[in-house]
Amino acid sequence: MIDIKHFDVIIIGGSYSGLAAAMALGRALRNVLVIDSQKPCNQQTPFSHNFLTQDGKTPQEIATLGKQQVAKYDTVHFLNDMATTGNKIENGFEIQTSSGDKVSATKLIFATGIKDIMPKINGFKECWGISILHCPYCHGYEVKKETTGILGNGEYGFEFSRLITNWTQDVTLFTNGKSTFTKEQNKLLQKHQIKIIEKEIEQFEHKNGYLKNIIFNDGSTKKVKAIYTKTPFEQHCSIPTQLGCELTDEGYIKTNHLQKTSIPNIYACGDNTTRIRTVANAVSMGTTAGMMLNKEFVLERLYYK
8 A cells, every 4th residue: 555645647567668767757856656566578588688788687687776776766656566447537547456556646657568478389488588589689699590490470470580590590480380471482581591390389398498399290399499489469458548548550559759648648658669679668768758748747837827
């Protein structure tokens, strides 16, 4: 439970983007509440990369240090809870949590991330973020020149496999069923010596999340070091749509360059708004959301009151 019940801003989501927004607002003297369920999507990823000054740190190390630094600003408060519902009220928005807390704010920031929907293949979940990867810029250096697979088909499989040849020439496309590549795509894949295996996958054999072999339905196997793939997703939090925030065709919260959503006084930042899932990008978007929201407060005070 928290004693204060009304804030300038409630930030739902306390990972990188939410913490960055909280820091910007704390430094702007705003009274802020960060509600965080402490279930980040990268919780089993062993190391984070491509974030200047933090390269090679664990996601938890980065988040812990970030929270420690944000907590130094005495107008920023934290609530470890799950935000469940949101309503528009006269002076802003009311948020209810799973523990029954009700708090309100003039403005909201959603930094709630997304939830990956993983295929029902044995071993996939255990390897996700460790050796089954989403981003070569985050993890490609660590598996450079290794035997690498792409789990994908069609346009995604074609384009992504060509990208991965930047890090390794030993690339195999696993379509998990009949391939849907065009004749031209097949020709280009052969030219770049990218192999295609259409067998259905039974299991990812691994040790503590690190891949050893792909086992197919016919009992055959293929040794791989890493797999890249793109999983479907859903919004981790339904409150933005409850409040009327528009989504893009891909399912992300629609924002403009200031991180404003389609609903006045609601901002969004981080993985719930973009396919670029990096720590650096999440921090950048959170900082932008915090600064632009504060500017909105200032302009309202100077010109509209």
